[in-house]
Amino acid sequence: MKIYADHAATTKMSDAAVNTLLCMSKEVWGNPSSLYEHGQKAKEVLEQAREDVASVINADPKEIYFTSGGSEADNQAILTAAEIGRKQGKKHIISSAFEHHAVLHTLEKLRREGFDITLLDVHENGIILPCEVEDAIRDDTCLVTIMYANNEIGTIQPIREIGAVCRRKKVLFHTDAVQAVAHIPVDVKADNIDMLSSSAHKFHGPKGTGFLYCKKGIQLSNLIEGGAQERGKRAGTENVPGIAAMATALKEMDGKKMPAAARLTKLRDRLIEGLQQIPHSALNGDAKHRLPGNVNFCFEGIEGESLLLLLDDKGIMASSGSACTSGSLDPSHVLLAIGRIHDVAHGSLRLTLGEENTEEEVEYIIKSVKEVVEYLRGFSPVWRELMSGEREFIL
Numbered sequence: 001m002k003i004y005a006d007h008a009a010t011t012k013m014s015d016a017a018v019n020t021l022l023c024m025s026k027e028v029w030g031n032p033s034s035l036y037e038h039g040q041k042a043k044e045v046l047e048q049a050r051e052d053v054a055s056v057i058n059a060d061p062k063e064i065y066f067t068s069g070g071s072e073a074d075n076q077a078i079l080t081a082a083e084i085g086r087k088q089g090k091k092h093i094i095s096s097a098f099e100h101h102a103v104l105h106t107l108e109k110l111r112r113e114g115f116d117i118t119l120l121d122v123h124e125n126g127i128i129l130p131c132e133v134e135d136a137i138r139d140d141t142c143l144v145t146i147m148y149a150n151n152e153i154g155t156i157q158p159i160r161e162i163g164a165v166c167r168r169k170k171v172l173f174h175t176d177a178v179q180a181v182a183h184i185p186v187d188v189k190a191d192n193i194d195m196l197s198s199s200a201h202k203f204h205g206p207k208g209t210g211f212l213y214c215k216k217g218i219q220l221s222n223l224i225e226g227g228a229q230e231r232g233k234r235a236g237t238e239n240v241p242g243i244a245a246m247a248t249a250l251k252e253m254d255g256k257k258m259p260a261a262a263r264l265t266k267l268r269d270r271l272i273e274g275l276q277q278i279p280h281s282a283l284n285g286d287a288k289h290r291l292p293g294n295v296n297f298c299f300e301g302i303e304g305e306s307l308l309l310l311l312d313d314k315g316i317m318a319s320s321g322s323a324c325t326s327g328s329l330d331p332s333h334v335l336l337a338i339g340r341i342h343d344v345a346h347g348s349l350r351l352t353l354g355e356e357n358t359e360e361e362v363e364y365i366i367k368s369v370k371e372v373v374e375y376l377r378g379f380s381p382v383w384r385e386l387m388s389g390e391r392e393f394i395l
Contacts, residue, residue, distance in 0.1 A: 002315045003361045007202075007293060008151055008179060008352035009319055014204040017249040021206055024241035031237055033229065042240045049247035053211055056254045057196065058187045065212045065220065065230045066243050070178035071102035072223065073197035073212035076234075077174045078106045078145060080195070080214070080221040082115060084172070085142025092116045092141045096128050098337035099147055100176055107145075116140075122337045126155030126285035134165045143172045148180035148196075152334040152350060153285030154294025156184065163192025172218070178202055178210075182253035183291055184261065188213055200242070205249035209242040260355050264292035267353050267362050271295045274366030278373055280386075280395045284335060284348065293353035298340060300395045301383035302347045302376040310372045311349075316365055319350045343382070344394055 004012075013021070024045060030038030032046045047061070054061040067073045078093075085091055095107055097119045104119075111117045118136050120128055128146055137144070144166050149156045159175055166173035174195040180186055181196075182203035188196055195218065199210040214220050220233045227235035253260075268290075272283055275297050284296040299307070304320035311318055320332070331345035340348075351365065377383040385391040 001361070001364060003317065003357070003365065005316060005318050005351045005353060005357065005361075005365060007354040008154075008291075008350065010201045010207065011204045011354060013206060013245070014249050014252055016252050017205050017245040020248040021241050021245040024244045028240055028244075032240055033227075033237065045244050046238055046240050049243045052247040052251050054213075056186075056250050057181065057213060058189050059213050060216065062231075063188075063213055063216055065214060065233055066238055067210045067212055067234065068208055069201070069210035070100075070176065070197045070199035073199075073210050074100070074102040074174075074176055075106050076212055076220065076223050077195040077197060077214070078103065078110070078143065079223070080218065081143035081145075081172045081174065082110050083221045084219070085115075085140075088142065090140040090142040092118065092138050094118045094120065094133060094136050094141060094144045096120045096122055096146055096337075098122050098126070098150060098152075098334040099145070100151055100178070103145055103147070103176055104333075124339050125289075126150060126153045126338050127289060128157050128162070130158055130161040130165050133162050134169070137165070137169045137171055141169070141171050143174060145174040145176070148175045148177040148186065149184070149291050150285070150334060151179050152332055153296045153338070154179070154291035154352075155285040156180070156289050156291065159193070160191045166194075167192045179291060182250055182257065183293075185257070188215070194218060200246035200249060203249055203253045205246040206242045209239060209246045211246070256355075261292040264353055264355070264357075267357060267359065268293055268295055270359070271351060271353070271362050271365060274362070275369060278370055280393055281373075282344075282395045284338065284340070291352075293357075295351045295353075297349050297351075298335065298344050298395065299347045299349065299373050300344055300393060301380050301386055302373060304346055304348045306376055307347070307349055307369075307372055310375070311368060314368045314372070316368055319352075320348050341394065 028042050028045050030042040032043040050061040050064045054064050107117045163173050172194045177196050178199045181198040194215045196213040201207040224235045280300040282298050331342050335345035
C-alpha cells in the first residue's frame with residue numbers, strides 16, 4: 001500500500017489542470033503582449049484566468065498579479081509595504097514567530113536595513129489573538145503580516161478580526177494564505193485583507209505558478225524589472241498555460257470545498273483520536289481551529305527523521321515539518337514557537353490528508369505509526385532514561 005499524506009508540501013495536479021496545461025501549451029502558445037491573433041488569444045486566456053482567480057477570493061481581477069508562487073508573492077507584498085512605510089517614516093512591522101520562512105527571511109532582510117520587527121509570541125494552541133496584534137501596533141507601524149493557516153500545524157488564525165484591527169488602526173495587512181486558499185473560505189473584502197499570497201501547487205495546480213492579491217490603491221513595488229507585464233509590476237512573459245491550469249485547479253477545488261472539508265475533517269479527527277492513544281504523545285496546535293486535513297504530533301523519546309524513514313518503508317509518505325526545511329536537522333521553528341522544547345520537537349510528525357485519502361488508509365496510518373514509535377523507543381537511550389526515571393517525561 002502506498003499512501004500520500006503530505007499534501008501540505010505539494011499536491012498532485014488534477015486531471016482538469018493537466019488537461020488545461022497541455023491544451024494551452026499546444027494551442028495557446030502566443031505571447032500575450034503581442035498584438036496579432038495568437039498573442040491576443042493568449043491575452044484572453046490570461047485575463048480569463050485572472051477573473052477566475054479573483055472570483056474565488058472575492059477580489060477585482062485588476063487586483064490579481066500572477067507570480068512564480070507563494071514565496072515571490074510574500075516577498076513582493078512585504079517589500080511593498082516596507083517601501084510605503086519608509087516613505088512615510090514608518091519602519092515598524094509586526095508578524096509572528098511561526099511564519100513561513102518566505103516571510104521571516106524577508107523580515108530579517110528588512111531588519112538589516114533598519115526596520116524594527118516585532119514577532120509576536122504564539123500560544124501553545126498555535127493561535128494569534130487580535131488583541132495582541134492591536135497592542136503591538138505603534139504610530140510607526142507600516143505592516144502586519146500574519147499567515148492565514150500555518151503550514152506545519154495547520155492552525156487557522158482569526159484573520160477577519162486581525163484585519164479589522166489593522167483597518168481601524170490604518171495599517172496595511174498582508175496574509176500568507178498559501179495553505180488556506182481553496183481549502184477554507186477566503187474573502188479578501190470580508191476578511192479585511194490588503195494583500196494575500198497563494199501558490200498553485202498547494203491546490204492541485206502546477207508548480208511555479210502563484211498569485212498576489214493587492215488591494216486597489218496600494219502601489220506595488222517591483223521585484224523584477226524589464227517589461228510591462230502584469231501592469232508593469234512583474235516583468236517577464238507570463239506562463240499562460242501554467243496560469244490557466246492554476247485557475248482551473250482553483251475553481252475546481254472551490255466548487256467542492258465544503259463537502260471536501262467535511263469529509264477531510266472526519267478523517268483528520270479519526271487520525272488524531274488514533275494517534276492520541278500512543279503514550280507520551282501530543283497533538284500540536286488547536287484540535288478544532290485547524291485545516292481539515294492537517295494532523296501534527298510529537299512523540300517523546302524518538303527522532304522524527306527515523307520515524308519518517310520507517311513509515312516510508314511501510315508505504316506512508318509524510319513529513320516532520322515544512323518541505324522547505326525538511327533537509328535541516330534543526331527542530332521546527334513552528335514547534336519551538338508554540339513552546340515545544342528541542343528534544344520533543346525533534347520527534348514530530350506531520351500528516352496532511354487530501355481528497356483521495358480513505359478511511360482504510362487512515363486506519364493503516366494509525367497502526368503503522370504505533371508500530372514504528374514502539375519500535376524506535378525500543379532502542380532509544382532517551383526512552384530508557386525516561387522509563388527508568390533518570391529523566392522526567394514532558395508529554
